[in-house]
Amino acid sequence: MNYNIIGKRIPKIDAGDRVSGKSVFGYDIELPGMLHGAILRTKYPSAIIKSIDISKAKKLAGVECVITADNVDTENLNFRKDHPVLKKGEVNCIRDEIAAVAAVSKEIAEKALELIEVTYVERTGIFDPLEALKKDAPQINKFSKGDNGNKNISEAFHYEHGDLAEEKKKSACIITRQYVLPKVTPTCLSPSSITANYSTVDDELTLYSSTQVPFLYQREISQVLKMDPSKIRVIQPIIGGGFGTKLDIHPFEPICALLSIKTGKPVQILFSRKEEFIHSAIRQSMVIDLTTGADKNGKFTFREVKIIKDNGAYTSWGVKTSFVIMQTFSSLYQVPACVYDADAVYTNNVFAGSIRGFGNPQATFALERNIDLMAEELGMDRAEIRLINANFPGEISGQGLEYHSCGHKPALEAVIKHSGYFTRNKKNNQGRYKRGIGLASMLHVGGGAKIYPSDGCGTTLKLDTYGYLTIITGSSEIGQGSETVLAMMAAEELGIDLKKIKVINTDTNVKPWDVGVHASRTSFVAGNSVLGALKKLKEKLSDKAAQLLNTSLEDLVFENGTIRSEKTGNSFKIDKIVRELHFKPPHELCEVSYYYEPSSEFQDKNFKGNVSSCYAFAAQAVEVEVDTLTGKVDVLHVYVGQDVGKVLNPLGLEGQIEGGVVMGLGYALSEEMIFENGYLRNFSFHDYKVPTARDIPEIHFYPIETHEKTGPYGAKGMAEAPLVPTAAAIANAVSNILGVEINSLPITPENVLKAISNKQSDQG
Amino acid sequence: METAQSKISFTINGKKVERRVRSSMLLIDFIRNELKLKGTKPGCLGGECGACTVLVDGVAVNSCLYLVINVDGKSVTTVEGLSGEEQSLDVVQLSMVEHGAVQCGFCTPGMVMAIKSFKSQCDHNHHTPDREEIKKNLEGNICRCTGYVKIIDAVEALF
Incomplete structure (x- = not known):
């Protein structure tokens, strides 16, 4: 399918205001x-x-x-x-x-x-969730109902599918590890x-x-x-900046x-x-106890997961990360059995939030580390074990997620090929600097997530008598470029210039309802909503145009600001048609409204069901160099293969990929909120190290287009995904290169040296 | 207790300003609160993020670390004054837009000013920087949205 606007590199339509200091941020209001x-x-x-x-x-x-x-x-x-x-x-x-x-x-x-x-x-105070779970611990939050088996458990999730005992019997290899993930903050600018x-x-x-x-x-x-x-x-x-903090x-x-x-x-x-x-809201810390199995051919058999999350003193939406984490363990790669428990435990720490990825970076870290360890134990290649277990189109996962489109395997193949995984990994690594490649995949919702009574978004369109379109969308813009992609869709469908499109998205007195920016849903849900509204608007225009051009509806083409009859070549400017509607009978404005609700379903009480209209898959290969003298990890290249359904705006898409990868890089290597007895010790950019321009690797992106049938032009949600597997892939690379196990974050020089020295003392 | 006041005179975005100011007043507060130029952003007020970068006599400074009395007799340019009167956007700003270097945009004005200063310096020395030099010169400006790649692309395209 050929498009005029969709798929083109279109700069953010409000970028001019943002580069010139004209944008009014909350901080600027007087x-x-x-x-x-x-x-x-x-x-x-x-x-x-x-x-x-x-x-x-x-x-x-x-x-x-x-x-x-x-x-x-x-x-x-x-x-x-x-x-x-x-x-x-x-x-x-x-x-x-x-x-x-x-x-x-x-x-x-x-x-x-x-x-x-x-x-x-x-x-x-009680700052360790395990202390809070003890019988004699006081009740930390007096409003806690204590209805989850312990007075200090805020929420408990249990999920299972398959026959765990049977799958354990089939397993030739069983790996059990504990993973410890820190608290980090997105530090919105x-x-x-x-x-x-x-x-x-x-x-x-x-x-x-x-x-x-x-x-x-x-x-x-x-x-x-x-x-x-x-x-x-x-x-x-x-x-x-939002990233979930809001x-x-x-x-x-x-x-x-x-x-x-x-x-x-x-x-x-x-x-x-x-x-x-x-x-402000933070990514929550977790301790993940994970046991996974595979049969002698490397096919995954089961996963057994127990997670303790530090809820802090109060309960935010962050408690629901258990729901996304569950999905990764139940449904990333094919796995016949899974038993999962996650408890969010009250402590006197700052309360957790829900940051970009919504628990998925933590879950993916644990799972992908265990996969590397299983490959090692089975004597299999780390790429091979992932490829033979990859998700596939038509698969319905144990949890009931329906993958009608699935680019998992192509994403893995892309990064394996482009990173030179099979050639470069064999390099001689005897000196001070050692190089290697780590792999990881990820699964995330790509078509909204039905966790609120409606996952929908409303749109109102107004085409004025001068041929300018105003899109009033329920969706919100937090820098991700949603207004641009919606305007692109309207320009594509109506054949009008992008410069003639305005997007209004900031006022609850004006805009129709939307559940909000989360779950990578805006291009998908708000996009489908805009397309639904555009269809109605085009019907209205077409009826009048067919009458004016004395032709049938099928004969009409929207292009260059006109509606044209293919047969006769005669056309009317679109604003002329609006005036004909408005100032002559039937005296109607060219305005329509539409509400889109995704086709996904609510999960049952056992968390089974197809919670999103579609799913995003990605794989990353990361090439790192470790300085074995100082412990410094240098990430040289990140290869990203991601199933985005269809590329709508390459410029915006790449921006999300690059921004996500670099946020994942900070999570992997340097970011950690250091708390001592409930007090934060590092509360400046000097003491809390986020990546700067000098820290970034070369990022190579290979979009996988699977043309998702429920997506706008075939697109899926994509913006959380790029940071999800990055830390896991980096930890895998470092572990493989040094022959150590990196099972916690961040991978600071200090922690790398500790791992090297532990290995030497084990061997000594 | 009234703090000591000093009389200063300088140009900002090409216009002459004469004011009495508290000796302890920071340049960023003068720009944002007295002149109401809100394009200069207070990201950290500790000289760590670069969002408040402005030009003093053409050189990038963190306006949160700079006392306003020190601009006496000098020329200050904020993001609002970058493009001049003839065109709506400066080449740096146009390049940022074109290369997709803007997401939330809170770091952007400071980033633009830092790049402008770097570009002038390179032009003055007839020097074409490579990508590594560009990265080094962006080190003082934090961006959490873009991952910097598109910003570096935007700078590279200026030479």
Whole structure:
């Protein structure tokens, strides 16, 4: 199929604003008469609060309002409603908010915080989930229902398919290992921000918020503040990085709203970089105990998984990562049996979030390490064992995932070939610097994920009398380029210039409902929604055009801003047809609405079912060089094979691949939030090392086009996938090169040297 | 307590400015809060991320580490003043757009200014940098979205 726009390298349509400083981010908003908010947080990760005295703070000139749990009326926040907005009586992690101030300047607000007197009785916190699971451990979160077998388990997931005992019998090789994954943070370049503007006249609250899920946000804020949801208008300014951090509401958001409600004035809260490190959502730490088997031919037989996740003090959407992790263990590669248990355990650590990949980088790390170890034990090649077990088109996995299109094997073959895996791996590696290649695959949802009552997205289209189209989409833009891909679809279908398309996607008072940016779903779900709306719009135009051109509907072609009759060659400009509709009978506007709901299904109580319309598959081969003297790991090349269904915009697609791989690189090599007794010790870019331009490898990308029948033009979701297998592939490469086992992250020089020295002492 | 005030005079984006300022005021705060030029971004306020990069006499500096009194008699360019009056975007900005070097865009203004400074330096020395040199010169600007590849491509295309 030939397309005019789809498949072309199209720059982001709002890039001009972003390169010239014209884009207004949340951090840039200023409203007339705006106050500045600041939050007093706990001194201790675990303590009883004896008293809070705000009298001095209230008296400070310039302070307009001081709030504590005692003078606000709110419901609890987040996934399990176990998180009070302002804490009363006790604090349970270092993020805990005790009081907040609104003042005429940020300096005065911060000065007022110093005047608030809090009396604490410090308690011994519990920072290890295993300690929290002990019988005599105190209940950490008093709102926990304790309905998962232990008072400190927030959520427990159990899944199984196949006959585990039978498959164990068939196994010629069984590998058991424990994997330990750290807490990391995406460090969005813009620190968090919120501006709240409450009108006492009409009881309406406008929130300028960087949320990724504006409609879920509107609903939850309304519950927390006990307001009518439709009285809350969420406006998303330009968002300076999301990566999952903005899926959950954090207390600073309702706090800012409360300060605005109390003062009747706009209030803004801006995080510093240090606050962003400590108080924004993180990728959760996990301990994964994994046992896997394979028969004598290397065919996988079973997986047995037990995961302990550090939930922290409260429960975010991050608790649901167990659901994606489960999918990787049950369904990445063919596997006849799987038993899986994952517990999210309360501790006095900062609470986890759900970052790009949603648990999948952790799961993939463990699984792909075990696969390498099985290959080694069976004396098989590491590529071969992956190829013979790869997922295939038409497969229905043990969990019920339906792979009507599947590029797993082609993705593996692409990276094996292009990396020179079979030739380069045999190089002599005797000197100080040793090189080698590691492999890993990944599976992720590619057609949305049915975990909320609807996984849909609405679109409204307006074609005006000048031939310009406005797309009003429910979906949100967090830098991934969704507005561009939607505009490309409209330009393709209507045959109009991309420059004549505007995308409106930032205001819950205007845009139709959408579940939000997550699960790599926007191009797929919002794309299908736009295509559905375009079909309706074209029908409307075609009826009028057929009448004007005195021809049949089948004879019409949309191109170059016109609708043309193929038979006669006669045409009308598209704006002329809109005017004919509008200013003459039937006197109609050229506007349509459409709601798209993916064809996926809800999983049953045993987590079986086809939860996404389609699935994304990828493989990566990573060539690394290890300096055995210093322990430094240098990633030279990353080869990415990924089933994207169909390439819609190569420029945007490559940007997501490269950004994902480099985020995976940081996860693999340098990033780790270091906590000591609940306190974060590294809260600056100096102490928390993210990759810079000098650290990046050569990235080679091979898109696999499987033309997914449910996708827009055959495309699948793709944006989380590129970071999922990177750390696993790097760990495999380093382990293979050195003959050691890298079973935790990050692979710092220190950890590499430790692994080398452990190996030497084992051999000695 | 009133902090000591100093009178300074300098040009910003080609326009002359005379102000009395607190001696302790940072250039970024002056740019964003006094002049309301919000294109310069406060990513860390610790000189670590580069998002607040502006040009002082054509050279890139972190405006979060620079006192505004030190621009007295100098010329400051922010992202808003880069393109001049004739065209809407500078060649650096156009190259960033064309090469897909922009995602969320919060690092972008600082990145653009750092690249502008680097490009001027190279042009001055009649030097064509290789990819490694380009990477080295972008080291002070953190981007979490793009993985840097497209930004490096955008710089390479300028020479």
